[in-house]
Amino acid sequence: MYKIGQSVKKEVLLLARDWGGLVILFLMPIILVITVTLIQDSSFKSISTKIEIAFVDHDKGKISETIVSNLAKSDAFVLISEREGNLISEEELQNLVFKGKYQMGIVLPENLSTELESKVNQNVEKAISAFGFGAEETTPNAVTTTKEIKLYFDPATHLSFKSGVKNAIDKIVTQIENQSIYNAFQAQFTEEDNASFFDQESLIVFKEILPNLPENQVKPTSVQHNVPAWTLFAMFFIVVPLSINMVKEKNQGTHIRLLTSPVSPIVFLTGKIITYLLICWLQFLVMLAIGKFVFPYFGLLPLVLTNFGWLSLIALFSGLAAIGFGILLGTFAKTQEQSAPFGAVSVIILAALGGIWVPVFAMPDVMQWFAKISPMNWGLEAFYDILLRQGNFWDILPNIILLLLFFIATLSISVIYDKKKRTV
């Protein structure tokens, strides 16, 4: 124990005197978690910044009224139809959108409402006469051409935004069309204009069901997502200083000195594991503290800690997995030029695969499979089980076992490789 204690003391001294390493371990993740959470916050909030949409209305009928009123009711969009007191022309709209002034523009064609109504009436009359009701002679076919609602998008607009807006407008137009059909039938069967012949309320509605914990229900906010994600990222970034530390020992010759001492390599590896596990623990506490106490100063919701004990357990095993990876890299790398960039890039790849930046469900199938083999994903899923899904120990146990196995595997490979290297 004395020798392990001395090894821990040495590692702590080395780290405490490495300011660059401390910046990587503590300051960088703090900056990352605050920045990314602030950026992503709007997509989680119910009230977000409104997106301006350029709007040209050639219709001036019922459809344009409905689109304007529905989009106005929406918390997400605001329609802009005038600039400097003048109505925007279609040419001007196109120019503004393509230059990125607005993310999108909508142009409603002339007579859209009247032609839709006339087509609906015509079809309803046909249907009624086919069933032997109403007048023998129907209104002659009005010449109706396909009407285009033009949607202009800024070329830099994200695909998911495009598809979301298209669907929203499509839904509005479908609702108007349905309403017109109901009105046309109603006009054929009743004399009174205001009589409610058809129930026009939607039969099918959506209801969002969240995990039910009445007393302590945690909303999935950007804070609840980002704090565990970036805590894991920070923990895994110890791969860089840890592998550099090991490569330095090999190049300085201190490794040789330790190998010729009457101590098993496990003793000084244990010294490293304990020290870096303490660092991981500190990172975890700092990130939780930032989430809980500092985020509100940036206008973000504070982190809701549901079960500190289980979260600590996940942090402990995630830290072990990160340390195992760092030791593996430090054992195989021959120079700092190999270990530093490879360590940093591999952690970024593991983070991307693990769902730190993009949720795993949004990834293509192949990448979702790869996500399952990222230790960061095991840690993240376990954190989400506690922070968002109100899970318990049994829910996080499978991921904890995976993290532990990863640590044992990487450590064993490192020890065996180092021993074998000296026998060849």
Place this chain on the structure above:
Amino acid sequence: MSKSVIEISNLYKQYQHTNNFVVKDVSLVIPEKEIFGLLGPNGAGKTTLISILCGLLKPTSGNVVIFDKQYNKQQKEIHQQIGVVPQEYALYPTLTARENIIYFASMYGLKGKELHQKVDKALKRLGLLNFADKKIVTFSGGMKRRINLIVGMLHTPKILFLDEPTVGVDVHSKNVIIEFLKELNEKGTTIVYTSHHLTEAENFCTDIAIIDHGEIFAHDTPKNLINATKNASNLEDVFIELTGKQLRDDV
């Protein structure tokens, strides 16, 4: 005759994916309290042989016995009784001299008051007590070599292996190091040492082996080696006669 502390018999070493043996049929006996010099040109196999003797490398075949013990069975016991001073400084640059010495000495089980007294005594003997709490990164080459030596000997090993301990140091530091090693030897430590400084080896060693291409070409006292070589007046003449004048660039 003194009791032998190191017995090497028919030792061979070949690295993986190479055709040549870097150590070839080496057999040596090193008696207790000797100052044994292993001399040879670059790439001759000195460092490989020392690494095998320190238990850092396993031989391809042959046998190494140290204090009647073998590495494959009693590595820990052998390591407790030997000290190693590598060719590199082998120190943590951001730790102080004292922190470095204490850390490595603690790996041999040294602790408490005894450890601190030993550290101060060794630092004082090698003229470094005033620099004990300065970081190694601020030290000159000669100072680092002296700290390197203290780290290797503080646990009072019975055998001290030194791989070029005076390389790159000024005359004053070299003298202090050699005098200190002589003192250790007088107290009973067997010294196994490699060097390119032939004059230093001639004056310092009690026994010398000249190695080239992995083979031991000559093994005797410096005086006998000089006398046995035609027209040789010093160890350098012996060395040139046995290893030739060809350049040996080691890669």
